[in-house]
Amino acid sequence: xxxxxxxxxxxxxxxxxxxxxxxxxxxxxxxxxxxxxxxxxxxxxxxxxxxxxxxxxxxxxxxxxxxxxxxxxxxxxxxxxxxxxxxxxxxxxxxxxxxxxxxxxxxxxxxxxxxxxxxxxxxxxxxxxxxxxxxxxxxxxxxxxxxxxxxxxxxxxxxxxxxxxxxxxxxxxxxxxxxxxxxxxxxxxxxxxxxxxxxxxxxxxxxxxxxxxxxxxxxxxxxxxxxxxxxxxxxxxxxxxxxxxxxxxxxxxxxxxxxxxxxxxxxxxxxxxxxxxxxxxxxxxxxxxxxxxxxxxxxxxxxxxxxxxxxxxxxxxxxxxxxxxxxxxxxxxxxxxxxx
Numbered sequence: 001x002x003x004x005x006x007x008x009x010x011x012x013x014x015x016x017x018x019x020x021x022x023x024x025x026x027x028x029x030x031x032x033x034x035x036x037x038x039x040x041x042x043x044x045x046x047x048x049x050x051x052x053x054x055x056x057x058x059x060x061x062x063x064x065x066x067x068x069x070x071x072x073x074x075x076x077x078x079x080x081x082x083x084x085x086x087x088x089x090x091x092x093x094x095x096x097x098x099x100x101x102x103x104x105x106x107x108x109x110x111x112x113x114x115x116x117x118x119x120x121x122x123x124x125x126x127x128x129x130x131x132x133x134x135x136x137x138x139x140x141x142x143x144x145x146x147x148x149x150x151x152x153x154x155x156x157x158x159x160x161x162x163x164x165x166x167x168x169x170x171x172x173x174x175x176x177x178x179x180x181x182x183x184x185x186x187x188x189x190x191x192x193x194x195x196x197x198x199x200x201x202x203x204x205x206x207x208x209x210x211x212x213x214x215x216x217x218x219x220x221x222x223x224x225x226x227x228x229x230x231x232x233x234x235x236x237x238x239x240x241x242x243x244x245x246x247x248x249x250x251x252x253x254x255x256x257x258x259x260x261x262x263x264x265x266x267x268x269x270x271x272x273x274x275x276x277x278x279x280x281x282x283x284x285x286x287x288x289x290x291x292x293x294x295x296x297x298x299x300x301x302x303x304x305x306x307x308x309x310x311x312x313x314x315x316x317x318x319x320x321x322x323x324x325x326x327x328x329x330x331x332x333x334x335x336x337x338x339x340x
Contacts, residue, residue: 001058002045004148009038010068014096017075030075039076042083044120044129047136047159049084049113053129054157055140057148057171059307060164065091067100074104082112119244121222126215128222130244135160135285135340137249139242141215141224144207151185151205153213153229154240155195158249158285160340165285166196167268169319172306181207188303188319198238198253199264199323206231220244227255234258237332248339255332265324265334272320275300280322289336294329298322 016029029035042064045052054060066088073080091097119130126141139156148171158166172178172189185207188194192205206229213226220243227238237256242249255263267273273282275298278291300322326334 001055002042002052002062002064003058005038005041006062006064006068009041010065010094010097013068013071013075017071036076036079039072040079040081043081043114043118044122044127045138046083046114047129047131047138047157047164048162050087050162051136051159051164053127053138053140054164054168054170055127055152055155056146056150057174059170060167062087063089065089065094065097065100067091067097067102067104070104070106070109071100073109074106081114082109084114085111121217123215123217126213126224128215128217128242132244132246134247135249137242137244137338139222139224139240141213141226143210143212144205144229145209149207150190150195151192151207151229152195152197153205154197154224154226154238155192156242156249156251157196158338160283160285163283165269165271165283166287166338167270167319168196169194169268169270169305170307189305193266193321194268194319196267198255199262199266200230200232200235200238200255200257201261202264203230203232205229234261248337250335250337252333252335255334263326263329263334265326265336267322267324269320269322270317272318273300273322275322284340286339287336288339289334293331294334295327297325297327299325 019027020030050061052062064087069083069088073082116131116133121128129138136159142153144151144153155168157164157168169189172187177183185191208231211228213224213229216223222242224240227235234257236258239254241252269282271283273280278289280287300320303319305317305319
């Protein structure tokens with residue numbers, strides 16, 4: 001995600017730029033189509049001024065070196081949008097980044113803003129992001145085999161007023177156990193139980209090497225086909241469709257479960273929600289659905305995280321996990337609307 005992009009591509013940028021100068025431009029590892037895409041990756045992850053899509057081991061917010069961004073903008077020009085100034089820091093930990101503040105400063109880089117009307121579909125990764133003046137939304141397909149992976153295929157994030165409301169809680173402290181495969185997905189943060197994805201027959205997603213979802217973006221609808229990610233033989237179909245407009249996102253889950261299967265929607269928030277029949281209100285955002293089309297009951301449990309919402313290993317914060325257990329659904333289709 002955004003944090004490791006900063007670290008990894010930042011050092012690559014320093015190396016490639018020095019090599020370009022040293023060889024008088026003969027070795028150009030900067031100006032390729034692939035690197036143009038990498039250079040613009042950060043701006044595609046912003047849901048709001050200081051909210052990024054926190055997939056994998058990433059916090060909900062981001063701080064990034066001012067000098068790094070100055071240099072990135074100087075090299076790649078207009079294709080790079082400057083991030084909001086509030087997230088840019090004077091990074092004294094990395095000498096090249098600190099020096100770049102002086103070497104690449106330009107007056108026109110200051111006080112720039114990201115576009116509030118932007119939509120990105122990253123087909124290779126199966127990631128989707130849209131920003132509007134009223135909300136930000138991100139959803140991901142892909143697979144559960146990424147570096148620093150969380151089991152979160154099909155998950156989404158909804159932000160409003162510069163904070164994640166229906167959230168991806170991101171990383172936890174880096175411990176030996178967290179990076180042992182047999183233990184990693186016992187933690188809430190990295191398990192699918194800590195993400196906005198369905199629970200099938202009481203089971204969560206599995207970490208199955210090589211299994212990928214299938215995504216598409218057509219006519220304003222982002223679609224994820226991800227039944228194979230669960231590794232449940234009785235689950236014959238699971239397709240999530242996300243339709244966005246100026247004020248809301250309509251999410252439809254279509255599923256087929258053989259036998260007496262159970263289907264549970266799961267929603268995650270760091271703000272305590274108010275729940276009533278067919279309606280969940282949390283931090284100025286409402287989730288609504290037609291309760292007449294299915295019988296639902298609701299269970300909410302609270303967990304204490306080991307990091308705060310900014311990814312700092314200080315005092316943790318509570319996270320609220322809402323289960324909507326859906327019974328007697330008429331057509332194997334459940335639709336809910338998230339509105340800012």
